[in-house]
Amino acid sequence: MKLKDLNGIPALAISELGEKTINGLTSDSRQVERGFLFAALKGSKADGVAYATDAVARGATVIITSKGAKLGKIPVPIIYVDDPRRTLALVAASFYKLQPDVMVAITGTSGKTSVASFTRQIWAQAGFASASIGTTGVVSPKREDYGSLTTPDPVELHKLLGELVDEGVTHAAMEASSHGLDQRRLDGVRLSAGAFTNLGRDHMDYHATVEEYHAAKLRLFTELLPKGAPAVIFADDPFSKPTIAAATEAGCTVLTVGRKGDFITLKRVEHERFRQHVEVHIAGEIYEITLPLAGDFQVANGLVAAGLAIATGVPAAAAMRGLERLKGAPGRLDLVGATEDGAPAYVDYAHKPDALENVLASVRPFTTGRVIVVFGCGGDRDKGKRPMMGEIATRLADVVIVTDDNPRSEVAATIRSEILAAAPGAREIPDRREAIREAVAMMKSGDTLIVAGKGHEEGQTVGDVVLPFSDHVEVGQALKDRLARQGTRETGA
Numbered sequence: 001m002k003l004k005d006l007n008g009i010p011a012l013a014i015s016e017l018g019e020k021t022i023n024g025l026t027s028d029s030r031q032v033e034r035g036f037l038f039a040a041l042k043g044s045k046a047d048g049v050a051y052a053t054d055a056v057a058r059g060a061t062v063i064i065t066s067k068g069a070k071l072g073k074i075p076v077p078i079i080y081v082d083d084p085r086r087t088l089a090l091v092a093a094s095f096y097k098l099q100p101d102v103m104v105a106i107t108g109t110s111g112k113t114s115v116a117s118f119t120r121q122i123w124a125q126a127g128f129a130s131a132s133i134g135t136t137g138v139v140s141p142k143r144e145d146y147g148s149l150t151t152p153d154p155v156e157l158h159k160l161l162g163e164l165v166d167e168g169v170t171h172a173a174m175e176a177s178s179h180g181l182d183q184r185r186l187d188g189v190r191l192s193a194g195a196f197t198n199l200g201r202d203h204m205d206y207h208a209t210v211e212e213y214h215a216a217k218l219r220l221f222t223e224l225l226p227k228g229a230p231a232v233i234f235a236d237d238p239f240s241k242p243t244i245a246a247a248t249e250a251g252c253t254v255l256t257v258g259r260k261g262d263f264i265t266l267k268r269v270e271h272e273r274f275r276q277h278v279e280v281h282i283a284g285e286i287y288e289i290t291l292p293l294a295g296d297f298q299v300a301n302g303l304v305a306a307g308l309a310i311a312t313g314v315p316a317a318a319a320m321r322g323l324e325r326l327k328g329a330p331g332r333l334d335l336v337g338a339t340e341d342g343a344p345a346y347v348d349y350a351h352k353p354d355a356l357e358n359v360l361a362s363v364r365p366f367t368t369g370r371v372i373v374v375f376g377c378g379g380d381r382d383k384g385k386r387p388m389m390g391e392i393a394t395r396l397a398d399v400v401i402v403t404d405d406n407p408r409s410e411v412a413a414t415i416r417s418e419i420l421a422a423a424p425g426a427r428e429i430p431d432r433r434e435a436i437r438e439a440v441a442m443m444k445s446g447d448t449l450i451v452a453g454k455g456h457e458e459g460q461t462v463g464d465v466v467l468p469f470s471d472h473v474e475v476g477q478a479l480k481d482r483l484a485r486q487g488t489r490e491t492g493a
């Protein structure tokens with residue numbers, strides 16, 4: 001492709017270098033090949049400028065960087081721009097060209113993965129070839145790829161969107177993380193609609209304040225959605241009001257959902273152990289549906305997904321039928337099994353205070369015995385959330401077991417002690433497998449077990465090593481062993 005065919009490049013550079021052929025793009029010098037455009041970006045750990053020479057040695061023929069960057073003697077043209085991350089996103093969008101006709105993005109502290117998955121499922125039920133992109137990976141009619149970043153790097157993202165179109169996908173829902181929004185990873189995506197779930201504490205190691213974190217999320221509505229595009233906003237969160245105000249001010253068509261919602265109004269919820277009966281009103285019609293998922297927060301996620309589906313052309317009745325057939329996203333209040341007398345054991349991805357609070361509160365209505373929780377906190381991540389999660393667990397669960405969750409480069413015992421400082425009466429079992437086995441062994445009739453923090457993850461990161469580990473597998477095995485022990489006892493063997 002010629003440089004002149006790429007979006008986001010300043011006119012002067014196009015007039016001088018427009019005929020240059022570009023074979024590929026990257027912001028990582030290690031991935032440069034002959035004829036590539038290299039974006040030299042200032043990052044949180046390194047500065048891409050330092051790798052420009054390396055990029056040229058590997059075949060880069062044009063470099064994009066920020067105005068004022070000092071690259072020294074480089075034998076290829078350098079294009080200076082105000083916001084090179086945004087330029088890279090726009091360039092990537094035009095390089096890979098194709099995007100699904102309908103693209104929606106979901107932001108918020110919790111529920112993004114679930115809403116993206118639910119939106120895909122509702123679209124699919126309504127007959128559209130649909131995909132979801134996020135923390136748990138990419139799901140489409142032809143693929144189920146395990147994920148890494150919640151919002152992929154723009155070059156990866158646009159390559160992926162092009163591939164999805166080639167597969168026939170017309171509708172895609174993606175997660176917009178605050179890192180992704182802040183780093184302009186989505187700036188080239190042609191969005192049809194956006195959504196907001198809620199705002200709580202997260203990533204305080206990256207964003208200086210909650211306001212800055214909220215502002216990063218608001219970029220979706222204030223800078224990325226085209227004027228007039230639907231913004232589906234969950235109405236019952238403390239941050240709903242300022243989000244609605246910002247989206248309205250930016251010219252979005254705000255559609256609120258929830259108890260205080262106008263677009264989809266939640267009237268009534270009746271909880272059962274594994275499902276919920278929900279009454280909602282949409283445009284004067286009353287719908288009574290059964291959501292086949294546990295957890296209040298799944299009602300919220302379902303309504304946001306239904307809002308996105310309706311806003312992008314699915315009839316309300318079809319969206320409601322779609323809700324009745326939803327499958328939970330992997331590792332989100334995911335029922336692994338039950339003890340011989342029916343006490344359920346769930347794996348959940350709550351790794352931040354609000355999520356833990358929600359998941360523990362959600363299982364209480366159907367727990368006649370004790371709520372037992374096993375959790376830890378990740379190393380090299382926001383330390384402030386550790387005592388907060390300790391306090392929440394102690395307040396909302398009857399038995400608290402604190403264990404390890406990806407200590408990374410930190411001393412695991414220190415992380416645990418920071419949680420335990422705010423969790424009087426909690427037990428400490430460092431080894432996660434042992435903690436799970438202990439929790440399963442103590443379950444009695446009426447109890448509910450929540451193993452929180454890892455959800456779909458398949459590893460335990462200790463130092464630089466990722467040891468294979470799955471909460472799902474461990475809980476399943478512990479339940480199996482318990483049932484086998486029970487059987488042995490009953491037969492007197």
Ligand SMILES: CC(=O)N[C@H]1[C@@H](OP(=O)(O)OP(=O)(O)OC[C@H]2O[C@@H](n3ccc(=O)[nH]c3=O)[C@H](O)[C@@H]2O)O[C@H](CO)[C@@H](O)[C@@H]1O[C@H](C)C(=O)N[C@@H](C)C(=O)N[C@H](CCC(=O)O)C(=O)O
Nearest residue numbers: 027028029041043044045046048051149150151153177179
């Ligand atoms: C902190 C963070 O978000 N980092 C992201 C950021 O990297 P960075 O620009 O800060 O990287 P850096 O290491 O400082 O390097 C600066 C530049 O030098 C380049 N470089 C570096 C070395 C070299 O040899 N050659 C070279 O060219 C790098 O490619 C980079 O362009 O931009 C990269 C490209 O988009 C991302 O891959 C990278 O994500 C890292 C891997 C990461 O772990 N990110 C996490 C925290 C993240 O983004 N999480 C969110 C939210 C999760 C959630 O809540 O669900 C997500 O969306 O996944």
Ligand SMILES: Nc1ncnc2c1ncn2[C@@H]1O[C@H](COP(=O)(O)OP(=O)(O)OP(=O)(O)O)[C@@H](O)[C@H]1O
Nearest residue numbers: 109110111112113114135297332349350355358359
């Ligand atoms: N709407 C919600 N409100 C509060 N908590 C929620 C909500 N939805 C999910 N959760 C909790 O957050 C956890 C993660 O959910 P999900 O993966 O859907 O969110 P996410 O925003 O994608 O999170 P992440 O940023 O970690 O990828 C769930 O396992 C559950 O504990």
Ligand SMILES: N[C@H](CCC[C@H](N)C(=O)O)C(=O)O
Nearest residue numbers: 351377378381405406453454
């Ligand atoms: N995307 C999040 C996931 C955290 C999950 C939890 N298991 C942990 O390791 O803290 C992060 O990398 O911060």
Ligand SMILES: [Mg+2]
Nearest residue numbers: 112113135150
């Ligand atoms: Mg996610």
